[in-house]
Amino acid sequence: MTASPGGGAQPERSHTDPLTLASRSPQRRAILEQLGIPFVAVAPRVEESRGGAPRTLVCENALRKARAVDAARVLGVDTAVTLDGRVFGKPHDQAEARGFLAALSGRTHEVWSGIALVEGPAERVEASVTSVTFRRLTESDLDAYLATEEWRERAGGYAIQGRGAALVERIEGDYLNVVGLPVAELVRMAPDLFGG
Amino acid sequence: MTASPGGGAQPERSHTDPLTLASRSPQRRAILEQLGIPFVAVAPRVEESRGGAPRTLVCENALRKARAVDAARVLGVDTAVTLDGRVFGKPHDQAEARGFLAALSGRTHEVWSGIALVEGPAERVEASVTSVTFRRLTESDLDAYLATEEWRERAGGYAIQGRGAALVERIEGDYLNVVGLPVAELVRMAPDLFGG
Numbered sequence: 001m002t003a004s005p006g007g008g009a010q011p012e013r014s015h016t017d018p019l020t021l022a023s024r025s026p027q028r029r030a031i032l033e034q035l036g037i038p039f040v041a042v043a044p045r046v047e048e049s050r051g052g053a054p055r056t057l058v059c060e061n062a063l064r065k066a067r068a069v070d071a072a073r074v075l076g077v078d079t080a081v082t083l084d085g086r087v088f089g090k091p092h093d094q095a096e097a098r099g100f101l102a103a104l105s106g107r108t109h110e111v112w113s114g115i116a117l118v119e120g121p122a123e124r125v126e127a128s129v130t131s132v133t134f135r136r137l138t139e140s141d142l143d144a145y146l147a148t149e150e151w152r153e154r155a156g157g158y159a160i161q162g163r164g165a166a167l168v169e170r171i172e173g174d175y176l177n178v179v180g181l182p183v184a185e186l187v188r189m190a191p192d193l194f195g196g
Numbered sequence: 197m198t199a200s201p202g203g204g205a206q207p208e209r210s211h212t213d214p215l216t217l218a219s220r221s222p223q224r225r226a227i228l229e230q231l232g233i234p235f236v237a238v239a240p241r242v243e244e245s246r247g248g249a250p251r252t253l254v255c256e257n258a259l260r261k262a263r264a265v266d267a268a269r270v271l272g273v274d275t276a277v278t279l280d281g282r283v284f285g286k287p288h289d290q291a292e293a294r295g296f297l298a299a300l301s302g303r304t305h306e307v308w309s310g311i312a313l314v315e316g317p318a319e320r321v322e323a324s325v326t327s328v329t330f331r332r333l334t335e336s337d338l339d340a341y342l343a344t345e346e347w348r349e350r351a352g353g354y355a356i357q358g359r360g361a362a363l364v365e366r367i368e369g370d371y372l373n374v375v376g377l378p379v380a381e382l383v384r385m386a387p388d389l390f391g392g
Contacts, residue, residue, distance in 0.1 A: 024208055029212050031221060031361075034330065034357075034359070034361065035362055036344070036359050065264075067324055072313060134233055135380065135383065138389060141391065143391070143392070144390065144391025145391075148232070160371075161230075162230060163230070163232050164229055165230065165231060165371075165372055165379055166379060166383055166390045168370075168371075168379075169370075170368070170369050170370055170380065171346075171367065171368075171369075171370075171371060172366070172367075172368045173366050173367070174365075174366055174367075175361075175364075175367060175371045176361055177357075182365065183361055183362060183364075184331065184364065184365050187331065194337070194340065194362045195336060195337065195339070195340025195341075
């Protein structure tokens with residue numbers, strides 16, 4: 001993560017290069033703010049892959065996002081919610097959101113993230129997975145939650161950092177991975193961001 | 197949780213009674229706000245118990261706090277951090293906070309909460325426990341985290357909802373229990389608060 005060994009045309013990278021977050025997600029920005037990490041956010045223009053196993057998919061998309069932004073140190077993240085081999089994206093409308101939540105009710109699903117750090121020619125990508133168990137939701141629970149409008153723009157149709165917390169019985173793994181950024185992986189990839 | 201069956205001197209309780217949080221904790225207030233639950237907060241004047249097993253201790257203290265506030269529907273919560281039978285309270289100074297964090301480094305500790313709901317003569321209390329695994333912390337990690345001052349007023353000396361998130365490898369259980377309020381238990385005790 002220091003200078004490139006050849007000393008050629010590639011400019012030197014140093015830990016003082018600011019972090020660029022290749023994302024338009026307010027949740028990811030909020031997490032970096034919570035952690036006190038200085039960054040700038042740039043929305044990547046990228047065609048996302050849709051096929052493959054969750055781990056492969058989120059790693060590929062995280063890399064595509066990070067590569068799509070031209071900066072010295074770029075962080076790309078992609079998240080997918082899966083249950084029984086089905087990938088739950090962002091619901092298109094309230095009816096689809098209700099279907100997602102009903103499918104997740106009383107079950108344990110997985111939230112996968114790919115996280116890519118691209119510093120010039122140096123690219124790293126890792127995956128993180130957290131298990132999330134929903135309580136059994138009644139029709140009344142679904143009505144109340146859908147009325148919050150939180151399902152919009154959220155993979156799986158819920159926001160664990162909002163009122164969606166009341167849908168969750170327990171988790172196993174990295175909580176912030178479910179919110180949108182696998183912080184434990186980020187610490188391993190870039191300990192200098194955390195004073196380590 | 198509706199009217200008392202005798203119809204006697206006890207005033208009727210209804211779900212429209214506002215919730216009173218017997219706590220001065222800003223984290224507990226923030227969680228109820230996140231969940232969209234209307235409440236008022238009142239600091240309880242209570243002598244806390246210090247002995248006994250974690251489950252017993254946090255349930256007793258949660259009840260004491262809830263009983264100490266005179267209102268129709270009172271929520272009391274108490275939290276303890278434990279490892280190897282040792283209870284970690286709030287550190288008195290930075291040196292003690294460093295000792296706590298060094299003891300938790302690379303290990304899995306437990307965060308216990310007692311949660312008590314007192315509605316006139318009706319009292320319920322439940323316990324919740326979440327396992328939290330810290331990554332191995334270097335001296336430099338400790339220095340950086342202690343400099344944030346987050347250890348103040350936090351059982352165990354860290355704030356998972358703040359920069360302390362970067363100390364955590366994974367959790368098992370209810371995340372908000374670690375922040376300060378076992379929400380999954382609250383849903384079971386008072387589903388009406390969540391539209392259920």
